[in-house]
Amino acid sequence: MVAAMSAIKAWLAEAFLDEGSSRYERVQGFVMVCIFVSVASMVMETVPAFAARHQAWLDAVEVVVVTIFTLEYLVNVWVAPSKRRYILGPWGIIDLLAVLPSLILMLNIGSAEFLGVMRVMRVLRILRVLKLAKVAAHKFNDRQKRGAALMDLQIFLIALFAALTIWSTLAYYAEHATEGSKFTSIPAAMWWGISTLTGTAYGDIYPVTLWGRVVAACTALTGLALFGLLMTVIGEALHSTLFGKRSPGPPP
Helix, strand or coil: CHHHHHHHHHHHHHHHHCCCCHHHHHHHHHHHHHHHHHHHHHHHHCCHHHHHHHHHHHHHHHHHHHHHHHHHHHHHHHHCCCHHHHHHCHHHHHHHHHHHHHHHHHHCCCCHHHHHHHHHHHHHHHHHHHHHHHHHHHHHHCHHHHCHHHHHHHHHHHHHHHHHHHHHHHHHHHHCCCCCCCCCCHHHHHHHHHHHHCCCCCCCCCCCCHHHHHHHHHHHHHHHHHHHHHHHHHHHHHHHHHHCCCCCCCCC
């Protein structure tokens, strides 16, 4: 029994910790799909017409996704070389906060007011999108082997998706309760988010609350950083196409 548990733990440790393993690649790919499904479900739940027709499906997706994320968290705790370091570290805290409000709602623990707060706190699930930053960092290590320009573009798209999702969701929750607000759903907020990130700012939708404006300022600054990165990627690709790859400089 002990030998079997040790073998299972070793298999899971390779799948969850060994970044050079094919099992790790498959597990991370599956987790990424679950993150996208979870985000899509959370986004569409804020569209009244869609939610009214498909609430049963949204509830089913909620149960499945929360179950998978909870199992992932427990496995990570089990196989972590230092359980305390994982649990109290940034990724462990993100993994826990992403599932805790939903678990409390499913178990129906606490008063009605507390459960109402937990329902709003499910927005913390968007923190799972930050896991994509971990994927981007892993991809960055392979950029020379797989093609620097292509990998840089993938990293940019991952960062853009993460920024758009997080800031648009926060803007929606900051603004949607305001009378006459045009932040009627997260997809509507995403239109504002993409225009703010790109610096176009059409002015057809804009935040009016204090927290909404704080989110808008952070979104605009994030857009400057993202498109500074994009210009670097495009510049390097053009230089490589026109003049060939840059040769390494002389050793210091």
